[in-house]
Amino acid sequence: MKKFLIAGNWKMNKTESEAEEFIAALKAKGLSKPEQVCVCVPFTDLRTVKKALEGTGIGIGAQNCHFEESGAFTGEVSVPMLKEIGIDYCVIGHSERREYFNETDVSVNKKLKALIQAGITPILCVGESLEIREQGTEQTFVAGQVIADFDGIGIADAAKIVIAYEPIWAIGTGKTATPDQAEEMCAFIRGVLSGIYDNETGDAFIIQYGGSMKPGNAKELLEKKDINGGLIGGASLKVDDFAAIAEAAAGIE
Numbered sequence: 001m002k003k004f005l006i007a008g009n010w011k012m013n014k015t016e017s018e019a020e021e022f023i024a025a026l027k028a029k030g031l032s033k034p035e036q037v038c039v040c041v042p043f044t045d046l047r048t049v050k051k052a053l054e055g056t057g058i059g060i061g062a063q064n065c066h067f068e069e070s071g072a073f074t075g076e077v078s079v080p081m082l083k084e085i086g087i088d089y090c091v092i093g094h095s096e097r098r099e100y101f102n103e104t105d106v107s108v109n110k111k112l113k114a115l116i117q118a119g120i121t122p123i124l125c126v127g128e129s130l131e132i133r134e135q136g137t138e139q140t141f142v143a144g145q146v147i148a149d150f151d152g153i154g155i156a157d158a159a160k161i162v163i164a165y166e167p168i169w170a171i172g173t174g175k176t177a178t179p180d181q182a183e184e185m186c187a188f189i190r191g192v193l194s195g196i197y198d199n200e201t202g203d204a205f206i207i208q209y210g211g212s213m214k215p216g217n218a219k220e221l222l223e224k225k226d227i228n229g230g231l232i233g234g235a236s237l238k239v240d241d242f243a244a245i246a247e248a249a250a251g252i253e
């Protein structure tokens with residue numbers, strides 16, 4: 001059976017009370033496969049959302065972390081701090097963090113290692129800009145990200161990492177990659193991983209598509225062979241839309 005992870009990425013949205021309201025409404029939906037769903041929320045919402053999700057099977061994630069365990073890093077949050085809250089996932093290397101907060105493949109790699117060591121599943125984002133896509137060098141670019149981000153990560157740990165292929169030109173723009181474009185890149189990424197590790201490991205990866213996924217396009221994207229779910233921004237802020245995407249995945253064998 002195909003594996004899926006439908007992950008909401010709230011970005012910098014929802015106060016604690018708004019988060020509580022959202023989770024109550026999501027619970028009321030009675031998702032048919034909650035274990036393949038998670039919400040990645042702002043740090044300030046983590047405790048409240050964790051509590052609200054108790055017993056639902058729905059996972060919880062953060063959207064960033066620091067790679068050091070503790071120390072003089074004003075404003076940062078460490079992996080042990082997240083671990084104690086009991087989170088399941090952490091988004092790493094989102095294009096917004098790479099663009100606005102100087103996230104590099106070097107820091108991404110350190111964060112992946114820190115999370116794996118703590119037993120938290122990273123959701124690693126990769127993807128090309130419009131400029132790169134127009135030059136036709138998206139495969140070289142994304143392969144470079146994958147190779148650098150996985151540097152020094154052994155075969156036993158590799159497939160614990162969820163990958164989100166997010167073409168930057170499709171994020172928050174309403175411009176979705178076509179199912180064929182998304183599949184082509186997700187299959188390509190799987191091939192790169194099979195090359196680094198082996199075919200069995202490559203096949204085991206959960207590779208999500210992200211970028212303007214919504215109820216209207218989720219099914220045809222998720223039906224593609226190499227797409228194991230979605231990292232969903234805008235549509236994850238609306239309970240009806242997010243639940244509809246989760247159900248689209250739940251309906252696929």
Ligand code: PGA
Nearest residue numbers: 171172211212232233234
């Ligand atoms: P979007 O965002 O669904 O709003 O395009 C996706 C993401 O940035 O993870």
